[in-house]
Amino acid sequence: MKKPNVVVLGAGYGGLMTVTRLQKMVGVNEANIILVNKYDYHYESTWLHEAAAGTLHHDRVRYPIVDVIDRNKVQFIQDTVVKIVPQEKRVLLQDNGELTYDYLVVALGFESETFGIKGLKEYAFAIANVNAARQIREHIEYQFATYSTEEEKREERLTIVVGGAGFTGIEFLGELVDRVPELCREYDVDPDKVRIICVEAAPTVLPGFDPELVEYAVNVLEKKGVEFKVGTAIKECTPEGIIVAKDDQVEEIKAGTVVWAAGVRGNHVIDESGFEAMRGRVKVDPFLRAPGYDDVFIVGDCALIINEETNRPYPPTAQIAMQQGETCAKNLAVLIRGQGELQPFKPDIKGTVCSLGHDDAIGVVFGKKIWGTKASFMKKMIDNRALYLIGGPTLVAKKGKFNLL
Ligand code: FAD
Known part of the structure; x- marks a missing residue:
């Protein structure tokens, strides 16, 4: 009997969890497992804010994919997925032509979402992957180095704006307040000249989080120098900084660095491939399959599942991506063997x-x-x-x- 081709796209939390579980469940002769990823390494997305602030070296955040896959059972292809053609069970790759599959797992993760705010794509940074995080670290360091050597000092170089006081924004601010005193020492900069400003459109920091803990977080960060501007929306990002508005009051904040941490969406490949989706996230069935395609599983940040208690989507997290990878691997093993029943996915938060x-x-x-x-x-x-x-x-x-x- 022909071995089925199982193609897994993306080696983030969801994709790698699927592959590492599946390789333990099936024998060499039961399936061809192919893993495709843009880079030859996996990165811990949940640690990227540390690499971006410079508190953790970027090499600590990543490891080679081949270190965790069983090469007797899994073929790794380093390439960029351009498009999926689910009607024809094909995946188009940038450099290596195309792959055909019997079962597909889409685990291509998140991208920054700028909600059409003018200038953000061009002038703001996003903590999106290892190299983007390195670029932020290098950029901030460059601003400090330039400030300390330029004759006519431009203090706005030392202003860092973080857009968004959600999880990513707050975690990044936490690292920044650890890193900035080091940078001041390294580049002989007066710490009083540095401004770290967090702009959040919602009326509170960490919307939805326990208010007592939010107060604790705000106190800690404010004591270390963060200025919060809540209920304030970023209207535009320019080469000089940002323009914000609160209750019809418009203000320009000049800044050497703007980091946008207020929105993510699913991978654009989802839209390119014609799946029914909202901001790159597909509302999957209870077994994590794309509607209309029983052979396409979607896990991680490209999948949308509803929390029945709140009737709202679960936020995209590594925790859920890994749990989905585990369920997906079990379901693939059932399909490969033609034995057993598919398991519905139940998040365990x-x-x-x-x-x-x-x-x-x-x-x-x-x-x-x-x-x-x-x-x-x-x-x-x-x-x-x-x-x-x-x-x-x-x-x-x-x-x-x-x-x-
Ligand atoms: P990802 O981890 O994004 O992996 C996607 C993979 O696909 C990557 O390896 C990427 O290189 C690859 N890829 C992308 N496009 C292509 C392409 N076209 N072709 C080939 N390969 C491609 N979640 C938590 O649960 N707890 C936290 O504390 C937490 N903190 C976070 C902090 C930060 C700074 C950030 C940015 C996120 C945080 N998250 C946290 C969210 C979490 O990181 C994501 O929900 C999680 O990474 C989603 O996993 P995934 O497998 O869907 O995708």
């Missing part, structure tokens, strides 16, 4: 922890509120757990965070 720099954080874990060093310890344990689930103890030993406090 264990909690959420938001870091506030190296040794502080806030979170709700198993329904309990935590903050301070305890929450920070928990955050690092969560980071290590993600490594463990994909690469076992060897990967934790290589890449884990052991400086726990």
Whole structure:
């Protein structure tokens, strides 16, 4: 009997979890498993804010994909997916022609969403992948270096604007307030000249999070110098900074660096391929399949699932992406063998922890509120757990965070 071709697109949390679980479930003769990813490494997206601020070296954030796949069972192709043609079971690649599949897993992850705000794409940075994070780190460092050497000082070089006080924005601010004092020392810059401004359109920081923990986070960050402008919308980003508006009051903030952290969407390949989607996210069936295509599974940030308790979509997270990868692998094994029943996906949300720099954080874990060093310890344990689930103890030993406090 012909071995089915299982093609997995994307080696982020969802894709790698699918592949590493599936390779344990099926034998060499049962399926051809092909994994396609743009880079030859996996990166921990949830650590990218650290690389962007410069508090963690970018090589700590990534590891080679071949380190965690079983090369007897999985063929890895480094390439960029251009389009999926689901009616013909084909995937078009940028450099290696095309692939055909019997079962497809789309795990192409997130992209920055600028909601059409003028100038953001051109002049703001987004914490989107390893190289984008490196660019932000280098850019901020360049601004400090230039300021310290230029004759006519332009203080706005030392203003960093973060657009969005959601999870990513707050975690990035937490790293920035750790990094900026180091940069000031390295480049002989007076810390009083540096401004870190966070602009959030919603009336509160971390909308939807526990108000007591939000207050804790705001106090911590304000004490370290962050200025919050809530209820304030970014109207435009220019080469000089941003234009914001609050209650009809328009203000220009001159800034050397603007980082947009207020929106993500699913990968544009989803739209290119004609799937019915909202901002690149496909509302999948209970088994994680795209509507109308029983052979196409979608996991991670490209999948949209509804929380029945709130009747709203679950936010896209690594936690859900990994759990979906696990269910997807089990369902693929059922289909490959033609035995058993497909499992519906049920998210098991264990909690959420938001870091506030190296040794502080806030979170709700198993329904309990935590903050301070305890929450920070928990955050690092969560980071290590993600490594463990994909690469076992060897990967934790290589890449884990052991400086726990
Ligand atoms: P990704 O992890 O984005 O992986 C997608 C993969 O596809 C990547 O390897 C990419 O290179 C590849 N790819 C993309 N396009 C192509 C293409 N065209 N061709 C080939 N390959 C391609 N979530 C949490 O649960 N907890 C947190 O604390 C948390 N913190 C975060 C902090 C930051 C700074 C950010 C940015 C995100 C955070 N998230 C967090 C969200 C989390 O990172 C995402 O939900 C998660 O990465 C989604 O996983 P994924 O597998 O769908 O995609």
